[in-house]
Amino acid sequence: MNTLFNLIVVVQVLSALIIIALVLLQHGKGADMGAAFGSGASGSLFGATGSSNFMSKSTGVAAAIFFASTLALAYFGTQRTSTTGGGVMERVSAPVTKTAPTGGAAVPGTTTAAPAVPAPAPAVPATPANQIPK
Secondary structure, eight states: OHHHHHHHHHHHHHHHHHHHHHHHHSOOTTHHHHHHTTOSTTSOTTOTTHHHHHHHHHHHHHHHHHHHHHHHHHHHHHOOOOOSSSSSGGGOOOOOOOOOOTTSOOOTTOOOOOOSSOOOOOOOOOOTTSSOOO
């Protein structure tokens, strides 16, 4: 599934670059007037009228490929993986702490595991010496 997603992204980027190149290579509507005065626009590779037909058809095909790949990416982007829980934090695992090996000296760079909940402090009996005056 991930390979197909990456392939569609590559197709979309390539079609976008092809559309940019084809649009920049096309002549505007006012370019026909310049050909009458010898600017050389009519001496193109595809003939005087053939270039506009070929370029516009190629741009249309590239645009269709671009839109199809966009729809495919939108479809794959909305597909959700099935999880048992509904929250993001349910997939987070507890942190792992390093412990010293048992039966020997502590290895440098390791720490011993501390208890999860600290022990309660011993109760101090209330005497007149440790009471706060009001």
